[in-house]
Amino acid sequence: MEHVAARAGVSRALVSIVFRGVPGASEATRERVLAAARELDYRPDTRASRLGSSRTRTLGVTFSVGHAFHGDLLESLYTHADAAAYELVLSGVTPSRSEEAAVETLLAERCEGIVLLGSSQSTAQLTRLAGRVPVVSVLRPSSVEDVGVVRTDDGAGLRLAVEHLRSLGHTRIALLDGGRTAGGAERRRGYRTAVRRLPALSEIVLPGGLSELEGAAAALAFLDLSPRERPSAVAAFNDRCAIGFIDVVRQHGLRVPDDVSVVGFDDITEAGYPHVALTTVRQDAEQLGVEAVRALADRLDGSAATAPARVVIQPELVVRSSTARPSEVESPRPRPDLS
Amino acid sequence: MEHVAARAGVSRALVSIVFRGVPGASEATRERVLAAARELDYRPDTRASRLGSSRTRTLGVTFSVGHAFHGDLLESLYTHADAAAYELVLSGVTPSRSEEAAVETLLAERCEGIVLLGSSQSTAQLTRLAGRVPVVSVLRPSSVEDVGVVRTDDGAGLRLAVEHLRSLGHTRIALLDGGRTAGGAERRRGYRTAVRRLPALSEIVLPGGLSELEGAAAALAFLDLSPRERPSAVAAFNDRCAIGFIDVVRQHGLRVPDDVSVVGFDDITEAGYPHVALTTVRQDAEQLGVEAVRALADRLDGSAATAPARVVIQPELVVRSSTARPSEVESPRPRPDLS
DNA sequence: GATCTGGACTAGAGCGCTCTAGTTCTGGCT
DNA sequence: AGCCAGAACTAGAGCGCTCTAGTCCAGATC
Known part of the structure; x- marks a missing residue:
C-alpha cells in the first residue's frame, strides 16, 4: 500500500x-x-482491512461438502451476499470435521453473521451460538428464538406430492421417511396430514433417508410386501432417495411409473435429466439464498433490532414422467376414460 | 485478549x-x-493473528461446489492441512463465480499456497498465478513449470479398464470420451494406447462427459448402432457418466453386464452402493489430498527451494458387478469353460 | 478583500494480535 | 555470599489496513 x-x-x-x-x-x-x-x-489485504474497520462485512457459512443441494444454495448465497456488499467465508462439514468445529473457525474469523446449511446442532448449541452472533438456519427449522430460520414448507411439499398422487387415482401411497435429518419430521407430518385429509388413503411409512442407498433399501422393503399390500405410489424423502428406489425396483422388473409412481423432493439437477425425469417437489435454492442473506443483512445493517426472520418458502410440484395413473390391478373398477 | x-x-x-x-x-x-x-x-481473532505473524499458515483451495469428488478431496485436505498445522480457506467456483474470482479472494486473504481442484485455467493464467504464490493443481495436469501437479495416472487408469474388459473376452470396447475436461485428454490417450497394444481391439469413441446427462446421451448414440457394430463393453469417462449410460441402456431393455459391460472412473461413493455396484477405476482422494498438502508444505516450510512437486498416483481397478464376459453373440467361438 | 464552503487530501491513532529484546525470578554451583 | 543459567514473564514495536480529525486550497458570497 x-x-x-x-x-x-x-x-x-x-x-x-x-x-x-x-x-x-x-x-x-x-x-x-x-x-x-x-x-x-x-x-x-482483506485480513488487515477487516481488522482495521469496525465491521468485517463477512458472513460465515457451514455446509456439507459434496452435498449437491448445498452447492446450489452456495451459488445463490455467493451472488446475494455480494449484492449486499458482504463477503462469504465457507467452512465445510465432513465426516471427520464436525459442524461445531466448522462454526468455531467462523467465529474466530469474526464473521458478523452465520448461515448454517442443514444444521444438525442441538437446541442448546444453537442457543449458545445465537447468543454470540446472528444466526440463520437454512433448510432446518429450530425452536430457538434467536435463530433465524429460512426453509421450504416441507409439510406443504409432501401434501403436494400426496395430493398429486391421489388425484392420479392412487390410494396406496407410501412415504419413504427421512427420519431425523433436516426437514424429516416436517415432511412426515405433511404426509400424515395429507393422508388423513384425503379420502381412501391409509398411512404406509417405509424407512428411507438422504441418499440413494436408503432409497435402495426402501425398495427392497417395498418388494418384500405382497402385491396386495404393496403401494402403487411412493413419496420419497428426497430426490436421491427416490432415484435409488427407482433403480432397484426397475432392476426387479417393475416399471416406473406403470407399476409404481414415484415423487421426489428438492428438484436437484439430476431430477431434470431427461432419462431420469423425476416428478418432484421443487425447493427454490435461489430464493432460500436470497432470504438467508436478507435475514442476516437486515439484522446487521438495520437500525432497528428486528427479530430474527422466520421465512417459509412454498415449494412447487414439478411433474415429469415418474408418476402416472395406477395400473388396472391397483384400481379396482375399470375406468371408461383410460384412452 | x-x-x-x-x-x-x-x-x-x-x-x-x-x-x-x-x-x-x-x-x-x-x-x-x-x-x-x-x-x-x-x-x-484469526485475522489479527495472521496479520501479526509473518506467516499466515493458510492454504487456499478452489473447488466446484456440489461436485462429489471435490467433496472427498476437501475432506482429505482438511485433515492433512490440520496435521501440517495449516488452516484451509475455501473459495467456491460456481456457474456464476469464476475460478479467477475464486483465486482472487484467496490472494487477498494472503494464503501462502493455493490448491486448485480440477482447474480449468489457461496456461497463461496459471503462469501468472504461480509467479505470485506456490500453486498445486490437483486432478488436472499442467505444463506450467512452476505449478505443482498432483493427479491420478489417468492414462494408466483407462489402460486398466480396457485390459480388464479385454481379459474378460471383450473385443469391441468403446470409450465414452470426456472431451476437454480435467483428465479428459490423458484418459483418451490411455484408451488409445491400450486398444493399440492389445490384440483384436479397434478404437470406438463415443462423446461422453462429466455427468449422467452426457452418459445418457452416449447411451442413445450406442443404441443407435446396429447390433453388429455395437460394442460389448464401454469404459466411461467417469462414474457419473457410466451411471447415466447404464440407466438409459437398461431402460431400453439391455442388461448390464449381460448385454454390455461398463466400467467407470473415480469410485465415487455411489459406485459402491450395492444396487449400483459399478466396476470402476478408483482415484484415491485421500492420497491426492495428502500429496497436495505435502507439495505445498514442502515448498513453504522447506529450507531448500525445492522444485514444484509432480506426483502421479496410480489408480486401482475395483471390480464389482457391472462387468462380465461378453454374451455368446459377441464371442465368435463358443468357449468350453463357460460354466 | 475578508469570509465561508466544500472537495481533495493527509497525519496518525487505532484494530488485536505476534514477536524480539528485554527483565525478573528461581535454584544450583562454586 | 556471589554468580550464573535458564525458565517465566513483560514491554512495546510492528503487521497492513481503517477512520477520525484534521489541513489546504479553489472558488463563491458579500
Missing part, C-alpha cells in the same frame, strides 16, 4: 479511499492510484 | 504464548489463562 501511495504520489489514506470506493478522491487521482496498483500487482 | 490477561493476572504476551501453544509459560499459568479465556468465552 505504501508503495502504491508513493507511486501515485498520494498518501496511504487516499489509496484506502480509492480501494474502498468511498467518496473523497478526484476521478484523476482515482485512476492514478488504480494504475499504480495494477503496475505493482497490489491488492488490499 | 486484554481482559483475559487481566483476569489471569498476566501480560497479553503470555496469553498469546499460551494460545499459540509455544513454550514459555508454566503449566500453572497456562491453565489459569485457559480458564480465564473459557470464562470470558474468548477465542483468538
Whole structure:
C-alpha cells in the first residue's frame, strides 16, 4: 500500500479511499492510484482491512461438502451476499470435521453473521451460538428464538406430492421417511396430514433417508410386501432417495411409473435429466439464498433490532414422467376414460 | 485478549504464548489463562493473528461446489492441512463465480499456497498465478513449470479398464470420451494406447462427459448402432457418466453386464452402493489430498527451494458387478469353460 | 478583500494480535 | 555470599489496513 501511495504520489489514506470506493478522491487521482496498483500487482489485504474497520462485512457459512443441494444454495448465497456488499467465508462439514468445529473457525474469523446449511446442532448449541452472533438456519427449522430460520414448507411439499398422487387415482401411497435429518419430521407430518385429509388413503411409512442407498433399501422393503399390500405410489424423502428406489425396483422388473409412481423432493439437477425425469417437489435454492442473506443483512445493517426472520418458502410440484395413473390391478373398477 | 490477561493476572504476551501453544509459560499459568479465556468465552481473532505473524499458515483451495469428488478431496485436505498445522480457506467456483474470482479472494486473504481442484485455467493464467504464490493443481495436469501437479495416472487408469474388459473376452470396447475436461485428454490417450497394444481391439469413441446427462446421451448414440457394430463393453469417462449410460441402456431393455459391460472412473461413493455396484477405476482422494498438502508444505516450510512437486498416483481397478464376459453373440467361438 | 464552503487530501491513532529484546525470578554451583 | 543459567514473564514495536480529525486550497458570497 505504501508503495502504491508513493507511486501515485498520494498518501496511504487516499489509496484506502480509492480501494474502498468511498467518496473523497478526484476521478484523476482515482485512476492514478488504480494504475499504480495494477503496475505493482497490489491488492488490499482483506485480513488487515477487516481488522482495521469496525465491521468485517463477512458472513460465515457451514455446509456439507459434496452435498449437491448445498452447492446450489452456495451459488445463490455467493451472488446475494455480494449484492449486499458482504463477503462469504465457507467452512465445510465432513465426516471427520464436525459442524461445531466448522462454526468455531467462523467465529474466530469474526464473521458478523452465520448461515448454517442443514444444521444438525442441538437446541442448546444453537442457543449458545445465537447468543454470540446472528444466526440463520437454512433448510432446518429450530425452536430457538434467536435463530433465524429460512426453509421450504416441507409439510406443504409432501401434501403436494400426496395430493398429486391421489388425484392420479392412487390410494396406496407410501412415504419413504427421512427420519431425523433436516426437514424429516416436517415432511412426515405433511404426509400424515395429507393422508388423513384425503379420502381412501391409509398411512404406509417405509424407512428411507438422504441418499440413494436408503432409497435402495426402501425398495427392497417395498418388494418384500405382497402385491396386495404393496403401494402403487411412493413419496420419497428426497430426490436421491427416490432415484435409488427407482433403480432397484426397475432392476426387479417393475416399471416406473406403470407399476409404481414415484415423487421426489428438492428438484436437484439430476431430477431434470431427461432419462431420469423425476416428478418432484421443487425447493427454490435461489430464493432460500436470497432470504438467508436478507435475514442476516437486515439484522446487521438495520437500525432497528428486528427479530430474527422466520421465512417459509412454498415449494412447487414439478411433474415429469415418474408418476402416472395406477395400473388396472391397483384400481379396482375399470375406468371408461383410460384412452 | 486484554481482559483475559487481566483476569489471569498476566501480560497479553503470555496469553498469546499460551494460545499459540509455544513454550514459555508454566503449566500453572497456562491453565489459569485457559480458564480465564473459557470464562470470558474468548477465542483468538484469526485475522489479527495472521496479520501479526509473518506467516499466515493458510492454504487456499478452489473447488466446484456440489461436485462429489471435490467433496472427498476437501475432506482429505482438511485433515492433512490440520496435521501440517495449516488452516484451509475455501473459495467456491460456481456457474456464476469464476475460478479467477475464486483465486482472487484467496490472494487477498494472503494464503501462502493455493490448491486448485480440477482447474480449468489457461496456461497463461496459471503462469501468472504461480509467479505470485506456490500453486498445486490437483486432478488436472499442467505444463506450467512452476505449478505443482498432483493427479491420478489417468492414462494408466483407462489402460486398466480396457485390459480388464479385454481379459474378460471383450473385443469391441468403446470409450465414452470426456472431451476437454480435467483428465479428459490423458484418459483418451490411455484408451488409445491400450486398444493399440492389445490384440483384436479397434478404437470406438463415443462423446461422453462429466455427468449422467452426457452418459445418457452416449447411451442413445450406442443404441443407435446396429447390433453388429455395437460394442460389448464401454469404459466411461467417469462414474457419473457410466451411471447415466447404464440407466438409459437398461431402460431400453439391455442388461448390464449381460448385454454390455461398463466400467467407470473415480469410485465415487455411489459406485459402491450395492444396487449400483459399478466396476470402476478408483482415484484415491485421500492420497491426492495428502500429496497436495505435502507439495505445498514442502515448498513453504522447506529450507531448500525445492522444485514444484509432480506426483502421479496410480489408480486401482475395483471390480464389482457391472462387468462380465461378453454374451455368446459377441464371442465368435463358443468357449468350453463357460460354466 | 475578508469570509465561508466544500472537495481533495493527509497525519496518525487505532484494530488485536505476534514477536524480539528485554527483565525478573528461581535454584544450583562454586 | 556471589554468580550464573535458564525458565517465566513483560514491554512495546510492528503487521497492513481503517477512520477520525484534521489541513489546504479553489472558488463563491458579500
